[in-house]
Amino acid sequence: MARRPHPTAWSDTVYRKRVFGLFSWLLASALAVADEPSTSPSAPAPVLQALAGYCRMPASFDAPARERLQAFYGLNAWQPLWQPLTFDELLEQLQLLADDGLNPALYGTDALRQRLQTPPDEPLARECSDLLASHAYLLALQHLRFGQLQQSQHEPLWRSQQPLPATDQQRLLEIAAIGLARPEQAFDLARPMLEQYRNLRMAHAHLAAGAQVEWPSLPVGPTLRPDMTDGRVPVLRERLLAEGYLAAEGADEAYGELYTPALVTGVRAFQRAHGLQDDGLVGVGTLAELNASAQQRLGQVRINLERFRWFARDIEAQSLLVDITGGQLVFLRDYRPLWRTRTQVGKAARQTPAMKSVINRLTLNPTWTVPPTILREDKLPKIRRDPGYLDKHRMRVIDHQGNPLDPNTIDWSRPGGIMLRQAAGPENPLGRVAIRFPNPFSVYLHDTPSQYLFGRTPRAFSSGCVRVEGAMQLIDLLLSEDERARVTELLGRGETYEFRLSGRTPILMAYWTAEADGDGHVFFRPDIYGQDARLLKALDTAQRTAP
Structure with missing residues (x-):
């Protein structure tokens, strides 16, 4: 043979x-x-x-x-x-x-x-x-x-x-x-063709090459403030140098244990790259991020590559992308950012859900019907303490069919079958407009009078809905020229109006905690909903499986 x-x-x-x-x-x-x-x-x-x-x-x-x-x-x-x-x-x-x-x-x-x-x-x-x-x-x-x-x-x-x-x-x-x-x-x-994926992949390769390097760890102690002397400062200097957050002139060891302006500048750069308030103070949150190891950061990048693989196909050429952990919203045209703004998302106890839907209507001069959880946990205690609370905040008591009820007839120690509705106006939590899309969570985008909170980081303050800075600019992007004129007229009347959109704008609300720019610089975010550890464990388990 x-x-x-x-x-x-x-x-x-x-x-x-x-x-x-x-x-x-x-x-x-x-x-x-x-x-x-x-x-x-x-x-x-x-x-x-x-x-x-x-x-x-x-x-x-x-x-x-x-x-x-x-x-x-x-x-x-x-x-x-x-x-x-x-x-x-x-x-x-x-x-x-x-x-x-x-x-x-x-x-x-x-x-x-x-x-x-x-x-x-x-x-x-x-x-x-x-x-x-x-x-x-x-x-x-x-x-x-x-x-x-x-x-x-x-x-x-x-x-x-x-x-x-x-x-x-x-x-x-x-x-x-x-x-x-x-x-x-x-x-x-x-x-994925996403720029976010390609950039993060490049950054992962760079991090993996140096993942065996051990960064110095800072001991726990009081919050470090500018011009403060502390024995941990030399370690902080070494830590900032390890990742390039400190310029060579700021590394002068002649300053010893003094927390100098150059070090403060390095800390603020580190804070911005890790989704923290860039105040230059080394407190509990900043210390935790500084003490993350190179291996931990590599793991964080790995799970976010997986996340981008999951939802890459959900991003459409013209769409809205809500970055939950980053506290921002991006309007995409031809897959590229055309406009971006800051957002406030749900706190850990009332999380903003990940979802994909299509924006179909606006509520102009919206009233606000208080969600059951907020009614139970926030509003009822305030009403019990202050009988005039409802009048001060222009709130009406209604039944589940929308019929008005006399608040003086309600047993506020054990109310049942009631809802609260706040009239449209400058104090209304939804501001001048709510942007609606089908979903089972009763979540939407909206304007807000709480503008000062956009200056904080991270911005997880809401009860699940997404507050948008510059909401009026956003609706301009969603509307045709004729629709813009009509909406301007309706807003001026001050009456609540449901406005249906003629165009189709998909919206994706997604959760990720690391991304990178085209130069390979990685930006990490606090894991505000505590999802990273579970996902990393699952991915590690799957990748240990013998072929």
Whole structure:
């Protein structure tokens, strides 16, 4: 019997014809019945064993992976797919997944390299190599395009319209087909095109290169203030130098333990880069951020790369992007920021939810119906203490049908079946306009009289809705020229009016705690809702799974 050609001679026409029959039968049969019950008399269990057992398919070769593989080979007439050159390029691209915060070992890079050294006469060597390569390839593209973890199981994002899974998978297979000739192109197409993702990926590669460096840690102590002398100042100086927040002239050790103006400038730069109030005071919050290790920061970047993979497809060319932790809103046109402003979001006890919807109406000169939680926790105690509270704040008592009730007839120690509604006006918490979109959380964007809070950082003060600085400028961007004139007229009347928009503006409200600019500078934000640790643990667990 003639010896089988060495696997590196995969392009040999005679060899391809020889293996085609066996390969097609083995792959088509095994994948087609992979999800059938093992008791089925038609299920060729030995064939499936040969595929998953003999070829030592990794643990990640689950039911969805089998379906992807079956569809992929079906589109390519069940022929072997990988040539020596593209096989090497695939290995290179899998290794580069480390820059995306993914673990290359998860995709069986070691097993694939070992396959290159497989003796040429080993049975099914070629078939197993092709299957392993295709599985690793499709799994990597899946993770790059949709995330390694299931978003719905970790940080659910409510959507007014759900994406079509079949369409998503069809696009993935189209990308995969492109990469058979040039894997690099497929990997690049699968990655989010978002500027935020590309910048953060570059920053991750830089951080990973220096992640073994240990930054100095500052001991706990009283708040450091300008011109204060403290034994921790030399450590602070060293810490700021480690990340480049202190200019060389500010590092003069002749100042010893004095908290100098140059150090204050460095601390303020650090605070701005970490979403803190840039007051130059080293208190509890700033100290906690200074004492985060390089490894912790690397982990924070990794989970935010995963977050961007999750919601990249939810960002549309013209849309609003609400950055929950960053306290800002961005109006995008052609995917680029056209206008941005500051926001105030929900406090930890009343969080602003992550969601995707479409803005469809404005409430002009809105009244404010007090939400049940705020009524119970905030308003009732104030009314009990001050019987004149309702009149002072122009609030009416109504029933659930909107009918007015006499507040003097209410037992305020145990009120039931009531709501409070505040009239439109300068004291109304919603300001002059509320921007509405369908969602089950009763959340919306709105103007606010509490303008002074926009100067603070972080800005988590609301009860879940998003307060917008410059809300009137925002609605100008949402309206046509004719609509702007009509809205101006209606606002001037001072009466509450529901105004339906003719245009469609998607809105995405998302949660992330790290981003980077085009120069690779990373900006971290406080994890205001305490979500980072859980997500990092889940991602670490998934990436430790043996291939």
